Amino acid sequence: MRKFGAAVAALTVALVVVGWFNRPATSTEWAAWVQTLGVLAAILWALRLQALASKQSLRQAGQVAAIFATNMHWVFRELNDACGKRSWPDYMVNRRILDEILAQGREVTLQLLDGRSLAMVSSLRAIAVEALEMTSPHTEGGNWSHLQLYFDKRLPSIAAWLSATGHPPESSGPTDYVGLRTSFGQLGGR
Template sequence: MLALCLALRLQYAAGRQAARQADQVATLFAANMHWVFRELSDACIKRAWADFAVHRRVLQEVLAQGREVSLQQIDGSGLAMVTSLRAMAVEGLEMVASHTPQGDWHQLHRYFEKRLPSIAGWLALYGHPPENSGPTDYQGLRTSFGQFG
């Protein structure tokens, strides 16, 4: 009987730990989404093709990070946040995929600016409002991307 109780307690503790880790990854995903959308918006304002190309590639990495969030381990609001942000990242990738240096920078800037408040709202709802200045690097992502195209 004692062994069964101990096994149940260990299983419960492991489940709580997995849920905490999933929450942390979800929050990190949201923070990185906010950061990369802001950086893409800034690149559009400046019409800075090199910055845009780098951040377009990083958006792919951010989406990959978001896909690593275990949806079974997060609660209702976290699930809604991750699902919404994944959809937003996919849509963002579709928007940037065909953009060229001669493309409509203003329209793309408006696209990113319009979505930043939603991402910030998710972060605030989840207890982590974005920093005003933002992180100086992507948190939790690989830093070596190879050749940029």
Template sequence: MKRVAYVAVACVVGLGLVVWLAAPQSALEWAAWIQAVGVLMALLWGAQLQNEAARRTQRQAQHVAALFAANMHWVFRELADACAKQSLADFLVHRRILQEILSQGREASLQQLDGRGLAMVTSLRTIAVEALEVMELVPEVPDWTALQGHFDRRLPTIVGWLSASGHPPETSGPTDYQGLRTSYGQLGGSRDPI
């Protein structure tokens, strides 16, 4: 933004000097000067719009990456809890949610992320794929302790990435998954149970 403003000021000053030193003498020269100024203003406006679009795209990619990290934190907590409770139903539901979250993480445009964001998304994608592979190998009667240990060991890494990106993990409980809000307040209904 500042660079475009400096270029615009320099162009105006330069045109002012040229007009002062070689003032147009006829209507044709005035028309040429007006057209030149219009072209320069259009170029500067286009550069400004392109700069704003790039910043907006980068902010959107960072937002998707932050949501991906927050959702990964939530689902790994839920998977660790399901293993602690030895609940196969909860485990299977949250495995499916992890697959959805991984697809959300693939939506983050890696070209638009800076170094830290790129490293975070790449690392979290790797953790999610590794967890899905571990869960695919689960037998009929899972080793709940080993599975819980797997998720518990990954949680500090996810929390570290969240904190490093300026988004400390939420502690609002089991309804903090972005996209699967379950409280009645989020749906516009009553908060009291029916």
């Protein structure tokens, strides 16, 4: 914004200097000067609006990335708990939620992210894909302790990414998925 202000100030000084030495004499020259000033003001205003829109897009992309990371942390905690309790319904619901969260993470526009946020989203996408691949063959009678250990090892990495980007993990979940659990209970027959 300072560069923009400096450019506007320099342009104003240049116009004043030109206007001082080359004063308009006729009404046509005055009209040309007024029109020129109007066009320049419109161009500067458009540039300012573009800069503001760009900053807002960057801020929104960062917020979506933080929400993605927070949701990843939450669902990994839930999957870890489900594996610890050996709860098949909770496990299946949270695995579906993980799939939805990965879809959310794929919607983050990487071109709008900067260093840490970009690295965080890329890393968390890879972790989510790995988790989905790891959990897809799991059955109700499968190796629960192996999966719990897997989720337990990934939670500190996700929490570290959140902290590094200025969004420390929260203790509660981002969304209430009670309705999804209820609907799964009806589908699962348990």
